Amino acid sequence: MTDVPVVRVGFADYDHTRDLWNGRVTSPDVTLECTVPDKAGEVFRRFAEGEWDAAEVSLASVTERIGAGDDSLVLLPVFPVRAFRHGAIWVGAGFPGGPEDLAGKRIGITAWTQTSGVFVRGLLASRYGLVLRDVRWFQGGLDSPRGEVRSPQGGLFDITHVPDRPLGAMLADGQLDAVISSQPPAAFTGGNGPVKRLFAKWTFEEMSYVEATGVYPIMHALAVRREFLRRQPQVADVLVQIFTEAKDRAVARATQVSVPAYPLPWTPSNANRTQHFLGADVWPYGVESSRTTLEAFLGYAEEQGITPRRLAVEELFVR
Template sequence: MSNIALTVACGHYDHMEALSRGIVQPTGIDVTYLANESPPEIFARMIKTNAFDISEMSLAMYFTLKSKGKFPYIALPVFPCRVFRHAYIYVNRNAGITVPKDLEGRNIGVQQYRQTAATWVRGILQNEYDVEMSGMKFVEGGVNVSRPPDEDLDILPNKKIQIVSAPEGKSINDLLIDGSVDAYFGARQPKCYKTHDHIVRLFPDYRKEERKFYDRTGIFPIMHCLVMKEEMHIKNPWIAENMIKAFEESKQWALARMRFTGTIRYMVPWLNHEIEEIDDMFINGDPYPLGVAANRITLETLMKYLVDQSFVTAQHPQLEDMFTPIVGWAE
């Protein structure tokens, strides 16, 4: 019996390297790995044209669309992108914003209101710092390059929120510089942070805040999951099982090379110090565990934030119904 050929569209992550290079090969499957550094492009192509067999996907978008019963995909409990987000809140110093509560009632730039990164930031600000969101006005636009909104992928909450588009020809970076928005938060750093002294981080010592957040909650925020066509999964459930094993093997390959002390694999001078902190923080020194059980607190927290922000109702599906199971080996 010949192997099944599958396309996998995902970022060029270190934990995917062994799979993308063919060093790891899932049993019964020939993988064509389509690396793309623009996650939004992957999401759009998957949703609009069903372009891939398996693809990276915004977790907030997946939870929202799957909860509405409108998504012909099911997620694998593999999470290729995780990022602490305290570092990604930038403010115009001239607006007088020095503490989180100062954001109340302000104009906030975002790439997309429904973006997973923005959802996490709003949830953290509201739940950890008691920031009231109702008076904020959100301005959507390209972070460093002006771009029109993608209306086909525009998912709005079920309550009235002040959301407008950036003026034509203007990026969020431009608006942050001239004070049209008081702050920005999202997935990318605005270029003006490095070029304009009045653009600063809300949390100058963001790593301290992020570590406090993790120590208190156990949450390392998940940005993206992987999805596959649900029709394919129903017909051949073994595909997801074998791919999950391959993703785990690829990750372990990357972890082993990261820990090699003869040479430094990455251009990070204090990499060994970083690895020691990883070992201190994460079970088995693995910051990217697979499976629902190992990530339950993080997944439930994002779902709570989506409910609080009116993207999802309280009657949403259970997590186990939104992910393919891991079969044949313990999570």
């Protein structure tokens, strides 16, 4: 009898992965040993330090590695985090216009090779004509100073490291015109403070965006160490299967109307409205169902110097 392989896997705490670590979704073909840190950043760090056989990873970071010829990780088409990011563009309260008016301006970023930033810059360029090379980019910490972070090579973009002032404070003081960040700057109070979102009705912008483009941004994917897959090649398909089952169970919970599964009002009606824009599967896994998004991302990655050439989708998931 063949021994069932043990797969040590790390991922943050999401409802669509919860049934994996609570034992409700299992497979006779693998034994999962799950570690569930509170934050994805801790997962990234610990996986980079050698922990686990598989883990949630930043799509941009792994794409950069693959583009540089590093094949030590294999991506699986399991996407623990997807998020539209129109609401991640912050401007000063007196900013006079829309996205087109960011041309040639000063924009803060916390890191260039960050998936949310790649998608935001991509949508600004593709939808609103922003010429990324004409922008003056300032890289630093959002609400506290931050040590220098590696930027794209080759001088393609005008990127200045800011070691002594947080970007949020610079935006509030008028030293920056905008900041791209999935987290709101501390200067954003939600009212009449010095910082506001570029898109006041960002959710509606995101709905229009997905209807027009079919792009449903992917932030994180599941990666397996290639060395592990060489020893246990069957594990890849099993992981996709059980992660998908856990996700499908979470979507079913979100859409049930008789007894709401989440402590938020209108969750089922919001889930049903989401299905109008995204289809019955509001959180798709798999390559083909996400090909439009992946193609767009890989185009952005090349244009922004994350990869030296445009990768094919299959290169991300090749075994």
